[in-house]
Amino acid sequence: MFDYVHDFLKYLDELQLVDSSEIEFAYFLARLYPGISVKQLLIGMAHLHFQKQGHVAIDQELVDRYRIITRLNSTSIILGEEVITHPCIGKPGDFKLFIYDQDLLYDHKGFNNESRLANWFRVRAGIEAELSENDRSKLINKFEASSNDLQVKAIANSFFRKLLFITGGPGTGKTYTVKKIIEEHKIIFGNTYRINIAAPTGKAAQRINDSLANSEDSFPRAVTVHQLLGATNSFSPFTNNQKNPLSIDLLIIDEASMMDLALWVALIDAIPESARVIIVGDPYQLASVESGSVLNDIISVFDEPDVNEAIKESIIILSQNFRFSDKTGIEHVSSAINSMNADEMLSLLENNNDSDIHLIEPSSKYIQEVLEKYAIQPTVTKGLRTKMHEFRILCAVRYGPYGTNRLNRIAEAEIKRRLKIPQSQEWYDGRLVLVTKNDYQLEIQNGETGVYDAESDTIYFKENKRVNRIFLKNYEPGYCITIHKSQGSEFNHIAIILPDKEIPLLTKELLYTAVTRARQSVLVIGSKQIIAQTVTNRIFRRTGLKKRVHV
Numbered sequence: 392m393f394d395y396v397h398d399f400l401k402y403l404d405e406l407q408l409v410d411s412s413e414i415e416f417a418y419f420l421a422r423l424y425p426g427i428s429v430k431q432l433l434i435g436m437a438h439l440h441f442q443k444q445g446h447v448a449i450d451q452e453l454v455d456r457y458r459i460i461t462r463l464n465s466t467s468i469i470l471g472e473e474v475i476t477h478p479c480i481g482k483p484g485d486f487k488l489f490i491y492d493q494d495l496l497y498d499h500k501g502f503n504n505e506s507r508l509a510n511w512f513r514v515r516a517g518i519e520a521e522l523s524e525n526d527r528s529k530l531i532n533k534f535e536a537s538s539n540d541l542q543v544k545a546i547a548n549s550f551f552r553k554l555l556f557i558t559g560g561p562g563t564g565k566t567y568t569v570k571k572i573i574e575e576h577k578i579i580f581g582n583t584y585r586i587n588i589a590a591p592t593g594k595a596a597q598r599i600n601d602s603l604a605n606s607e608d609s610f611p612r613a614v615t616v617h618q619l620l621g622a623t624n625s626f627s628p629f630t631n632n633q634k635n636p637l638s639i640d641l642l643i644i645d646e647a648s649m650m651d652l653a654l655w656v657a658l659i660d661a662i663p664e665s666a667r668v669i670i671v672g673d674p675y676q677l678a679s680v681e682s683g684s685v686l687n688d689i690i691s692v693f694d695e696p697d698v699n700e701a702i703k704e705s706i707i708i709l710s711q712n713f714r715f716s717d718k719t720g721i722e723h724v725s726s727a728i729n730s731m732n733a734d735e736m737l738s739l740l741e742n743n744n745d746s747d748i749h750l751i752e753p754s755s756k757y758i759q760e761v762l763e764k765y766a767i768q769p770t771v772t773k774g775l776r777t778k779m780h781e782f783r784i785l786c787a788v789r790y791g792p793y794g795t796n797r798l799n800r801i802a803e804a805e806i807k808r809r810l811k812i813p814q815s816q817e818w819y820d821g822r823l824v825l826v827t828k829n830d831y832q833l834e835i836q837n838g839e840t841g842v843y844d845a846e847s848d849t850i851y852f853k854e855n856k857r858v859n860r861i862f863l864k865n866y867e868p869g870y871c872i873t874i875h876k877s878q879g880s881e882f883n884h885i886a887i888i889l890p891d892k893e894i895p896l897l898t899k900e901l902l903y904t905a906v907t908r909a910r911q912s913v914l915v916i917g918s919k920q921i922i923a924q925t926v927t928n929r930i931f932r933r934t935g936l937k938k939r940v941h942v
Contacts, residue, residue: 565709569669573641585640588645721748736923
């Protein structure tokens with residue numbers, strides 16, 4: 392081991408073994424705590440390293456993994472022994488930089504956030520909602536006969552419980568159930584009953600608005616969670632908080648799998664005790680970009696044999712699929728991905744007995760054919776432009792030969808050639824663009840796509856929204872988008888393009904999210920080896936939330 396901290400950090404810096412931010416953090420710790428050992432520094436750096444990957448805490452396995460990254464394989468570092476003796480690390484209740492609890496090392500904020508959220512879930516799950524005897528009798532009579540129907544049970548529990556989770560895969564009726572909950576609550580409590588709907592992203596909020604817009608009844612308009620909490624831009628603080636809670640009776644949060652730990656805590660701070668809360672989402676999708684996997688952690692408690700009955704009653708897992716028939720391949724493929732069954736997944740894709748799923752090996756010829764069908768033809772043929780929002784190419788990565796940046800450039804170059812316009816000209820009639828940042832003034836959200844109309848110099852979005860080109864600041868071509876950007880969206884036909892080599896980003900959650908964006912057909916472009924490795928690789932984030940909720 393190194394005799395001096397400076398030698399250790401210089402060694403890491405020269406070999407570029409870790410990110411510079413981790414080295415800077417180590418210098419900060421060394422200055423703040425002059426007596427800190429190299430082993431303790433390494434643990435602090437490991438925490439920062441894995442926190443950037445979405446972990447809330449680190450355990451012995453992650454410490455060992457970081458030793459390998461820093462090429463200190465032969466050095467023994469025992470998490471418990473190394474941390475409990477240092478003044479920057481405390482136990483629950485201490486005001487220290489790090490907190491060590493249940494064999495996990497947290498930073499102070501992460502520990503407090505997780506503990507507060509777990510306590511909120513436990514307490515709220517055990518609270519029955521207030522109802523008059525008359526309303527209670529009416530509801531029991533109305534729903535008792537259909538108590539075995541999970542959708543009906545969810546609707547009933549939305550009245551009787553202060554907290555309810557409604558989860559399930561694509562096509563299991565989550566949005567339909569939300570719609571019926573809103574309708575039934577209006578019937579029981581009247582039009583003065585205050586209902587709010589929110590989702591983590593603008594795209595997800597737009598999707599639920601589109602789904603509810605088909606109803607003849609008037610429904611509350613979904614907004615982003617940030618807008619719900621009072622943010623006016625990406626940097627403004629939330630105006631709704633513990634001191635200024637939301638004025639609501641019922642709050643519905645959709646696509647909750649995308650919410651990170653910090654946003655969850657900000658949300659529960661703003662929810663009044665009197666409100667009912669319904670959380671909707673698919674726990675098998677990608678976790679949040681930032682730290683935590685809150686929805687997955689909570690739903691996984693359901694399978695524990697000794698789970699508290701109140702918590703179990705607060706979780707409804709919808710399983711019957713209403714979107715896909717038994718003969719449709721999309722549901723079968725998504726199930727195979729979820730069960731990490733690579734052989735079944737490949738068999739389903741290769742047999743092609745289902746017309747809605749296909750597999751082709753990656754090659755420049757096939758990539759060009761995909762770009763032609765999903766991007767070029769709908770743009771250059773005016774009659775097909777109404778179908779542009781039905782097709783989308785999803786990529787796992789932004790960079791490289793199979794990334795969104797390169798494929799969008801190829802598509803746009805060919806479109807310009809066909810339209811006989813200069814390659815240097817950015818805008819052209821029919822151009823599809825993707826918004827990359829929320830713009831609250833223009834009322835457009837990150838992830839929304841729009842089509843440019845040259846005659847009016849305007850970009851048209853869904854719901855008759857339009858924005859003059861000169862006002863749009865944050866955008867990129869929208870023919871190929873990352874799978875992460877596609878969350879909260881649905882398209883009739885999607886093509887999934889995987890990279891030609893294995894990378895840590897390729898997980899079953901990523902592929903599941905991509906496949907379940909499709910309503911009618913899925914085309915997967917990737918090698919069998921990469922697909923098999925992707926299906927058998929899963930996201931796992933170190934948190935203590937499941938254990939804390941289950942206590």
